Each structure stands twice: as structure tokens, then as C-alpha cells.
Amino acid sequence: xxxxxxxxxxxxxxxxxxxxxxxxxxxxxxxxxxxxxxxxxxxxxxxxxxxxxxxxxxxxxxxxxxxxxxxxxxxxxxxxxxxxxxxxxxxxxxxxxxxxxxxxxxxxxxxxxxxxxxxxxxxxxxxxxxxxxxxxxxxxxxxxxxxxxxxxxxxxxxxxxxxxxxxxxxxxxxxxxxxxxxxxxxxxxxxxxxxxxxxxxxxxxxxxxxxxxxxxxxxxxxxxxxxxxxxxxxxxxxxxxxxxxxxxxxxxxxxxxxxxxxxxxxxxxxxxxxxxxxxxxxxxxxxxxxxxxxxxxxxxxxxxxxxxxxxxxxxxxxxxxxxxxxxxxxxxxxxxxxxxxxxxxxxxxxxxxxxxxxxxxxxxxxxxxxxxxxxxxxxxxxxxxxx
Numbered sequence: 363x364x365x366x367x368x369x370x371x372x373x374x375x376x377x378x379x380x381x382x383x384x385x386x387x388x389x390x391x392x393x394x395x396x397x398x399x400x401x402x403x404x405x406x407x408x409x410x411x412x413x414x415x416x417x418x419x420x421x422x423x424x425x426x427x428x429x430x431x432x433x434x435x436x437x438x439x440x441x442x443x444x445x446x447x448x449x450x451x452x453x454x455x456x457x458x459x460x461x462x463x464x465x466x467x468x469x470x471x472x473x474x475x476x477x478x479x480x481x482x483x484x485x486x487x488x489x490x491x492x493x494x495x496x497x498x499x500x501x502x503x504x505x506x507x508x509x510x511x512x513x514x515x516x517x518x519x520x521x522x523x524x525x526x527x528x529x530x531x532x533x534x535x536x537x538x539x540x541x542x543x544x545x546x547x548x549x550x551x552x553x554x555x556x557x558x559x560x561x562x563x564x565x566x567x568x569x570x571x572x573x574x575x576x577x578x579x580x581x582x583x584x585x586x587x588x589x590x591x592x593x594x595x596x597x598x599x600x601x602x603x604x605x606x607x608x609x610x611x612x613x614x615x616x617x618x619x620x621x622x623x624x625x626x627x628x629x630x631x632x633x634x635x636x637x638x639x640x641x642x643x644x645x646x647x648x649x650x651x652x653x654x655x656x657x658x659x660x661x662x663x664x665x666x667x668x669x670x671x672x673x674x675x676x677x678x679x680x681x682x683x684x685x686x687x688x689x690x691x692x693x694x695x696x697x698x699x700x701x702x703x704x705x706x707x708x709x710x711x712x713x714x715x716x717x718x719x720x721x722x723x724x725x726x727x728x729x730x731x732x733x734x735x736x737x738x739x740x741x742x743x744x745x746x747x748x749x
């Protein structure tokens with residue numbers, strides 16, 4: 363059995379709205395190149411993804427919606443017809459062959475699932491995935507098909523798996539949460555910037571699930587300008603307690619890299635420290651509770667030059683037990699990409715010191731986040747104390 367596989371094909375770069383759209387899959391190419399430049403990724407680690415079939419897409423999406431996406435990508439959908447499906451908006455504009463490109467993203471996550479669930483590999487990574495805002499019949503927030511939703515349904519159906527979904531993107535993992543809101547066998551955990559300031563505006567601590575799924579949805583809407591210590595305190599405490607409570611068969615983690623201070627779309631103050639620790643704990647818990655079964659996908663991340671390649675490299679080095687990279691970024695990578703980058707690339711794995719001015723409300727923010735943490739975990743702590 364392999365330790366980990368890296369699911370990737372240059373065709374994943376075809377998921378492209380426009381030259382100026384903030385969602386830019388060039389970050390995949392930058393990450394793959396960075397991993398290869400310091401010999402952390404070899405060609406034999408890379409698995410070519412398959413396309414998801416229409417039947418598989420139907421696990422998470424409505425047939426009329428899939429038809430609309432196909433029509434849009436071939437120039438046969440008017441703006442008026444696209445509107446109810448969220449297609450052709452500013453967030454998710456129409457692009458050529460959008461169904462084919464989106465199916466490839468979903469197929470890559472399903473490829474990762476099969477490798478892990480069939481025991482061919484302990485872990486699997488598809489950085490092209492993590493499109494967590496896609497709904498059953500509507501595109502939203504740069505996401506057309508929701509690969510995580512389809513993958514979880516697929517693992518339930520094919521492998522009878524009990525799935526823990528962990529989402530550390532700065533935006534709430536709404537599409538995945540609502541897909542499993544009444545399902546007691548899927549637990550969704552989302553740590554995100556509060557919806558008071560940020561799209562999609564959902565993910566309140568009171569969103570706990572519905573019916574038999576009540577108590578399997580956990581939200582941690584942290585305050586704007588949250589820094590590393592508070593972020594990690596919430597993440598580590600929540601994850602350890604929830605995993606022990608839910609006892610999953612497999613972990614699927616979404617690794618958006620947009621909680622970083624440099625991200626242009628969010629208001630959090632994370633550094634590379636959180637991107638070292640996020641995969642480390644997911645890895646530990648997968649071995650403790652799931653015989654190592656861990657599938658990871660990408661997600662948001664809009665500073666594609668300075669943040670995403672470094673952050674995502676750390677997911678792979680953690681999966682492969684290569685240790686977190688420290689010191690300098692390979693000079694060959696910096697030389698290759700600096701001429702294209704509109705910003706000065708960061709030459710080290712760590713962020714520069716004094717990257718931002720001290721946050722005056724630090725103590726208040728940390729206290730608010732602690733209250734959110736206690737409120738979200740109150741239910742399981744009460745249950746455990748009563749036994």
C-alpha cells in the first residue's frame with residue numbers, strides 16, 4: 363500500500379472563468395512545480411484523474427442543473443435561463459466546456475476516494491477540488507459542481523462509510539453542510555470567518571443539523587482579524603473533541619488557503635504556521651480513528667503567488683511524512699516564476715517577520731472565538747459529562 367497519492371492532471375487548469383477572475387487554477391501548476399523543485403513530489407506519486415460520470419454527478423446535483431451546465435459550456439444557454447441556476451453570474455460566469463472541466467474536478471476527488479477506500483493508498487490529495495459552495499441545483503461562489511458533496515455520497519453508497527468533513531477555508535462550507543444537514547452519518551465541521559463580513563453569510567454556531575442529523579453539523583464563525591494562536595486553539599480543540607465524539611471511518615478535509623493575512627478576499631490574519639498545523643492534526647486523527655484513511659482537497663486561496671503554493675505543499679509533505687519544509691524556497695522555483703508574478707515572491711517557507719501591525723483588539727477577538735468554541739461544543743461536552 364502506498365503512503366499517499368497525488369491526484370493531478372494539467373487538464374484541471376481548464377476550470378477557468380476568465381483571465382481576471384480571482385479563482386485561478388494556475389496555483390495548481392505553481393504548487394506542483396514547487397513540490398517537484400525540492401524533490402517532495404515524483405512522477406510516480408501522481409495519479410491521473412478520471413472524469414465523473416453523469417450518474418455520479420447526480421449523487422449531489424439535479425439532472426436539470428447538469429443539463430444547464432452542459433448547455434452553458436457549449437453556448438446554448440441564455441443568461442435568463444442560466445440565472446435560476448446561478449450560471450452566468452459575476453461569481454460563476456460561463457466558460458467553454460464548463461461541464462467537462464467541472465466533471466474532471468469531481469472525478470479527481472472520486473479517484474482519491476477510491477485509492478483510499480480500496481486500500482491502495484492510506485492518503486490521497488486532490489488540490490484541484492474543494493469546491494464547497496456548489497448546491498444541488500445552483501452554482502455559487504466560483505463553484506459549479508460540489509466535488510466534496512458528490513464524494514461523500516459516493517463513499518456512503520459504495521463503501522458504506524461514516525464521513526467526517528473538515529473545512530478550514532475562510533468561507534463557510536455551505537454547500538456541503540446543507541447537503542448532509544439531516545444525515546447522522548456525515549459530520550461537517552467548518553471553521554471560517556464570520557458571515558457578518560464575508561460570503562456566503564451562513565455558518566452560524568446555531569446551525570447544528572436537522573432531524574436525525576441534529577448535532578452532526580459544527581460551525582466556528584471566528585472573528586475578522588483572528589490570528590494564528592486563536593485560530594489554532596479553535597481548530598485543535600474542536601477537531602479532537604468532535605472526532606472522538608463522532609468516530610468516523612474516513613476523514614475528508616478541505617484545505618482552502620484563504621485564511622492567510624495576504625489573501626485579498628478575506629479579513630483573517632493567519633500565517634504559514636496554521637498551514638503547518640492544519641494537516642498535521644487531520645493526519646494524526648485519521649490514524650487514531652480511521653486506520654489512516656484521509657482524503658484532502660484544495661479550496662479557496664486567492665493570493666496564488668505568495669500563499670497557496672507554500673500552504674498546499676505542506677498538506678503533501680505531511681501526508682508523505684517528509685516533515686514540514688523549513689528555510690529557503692528553492693531558488694530555481696523563485697527564478698522560474700518571479701518574472702510572471704505581479705508581487706514579490708516570498709523566498710522562505712516562513713512568512714516575513716512583522717508582516718502586519720499588531721492587532722489592537724487581539725484579546726477581545728480571542729475571547730469572542732473562545733466563546734464560539736465553547737458554545738459549539740457545549741452539546742457534546744454535556745453528553746459526555748452525563749455518561
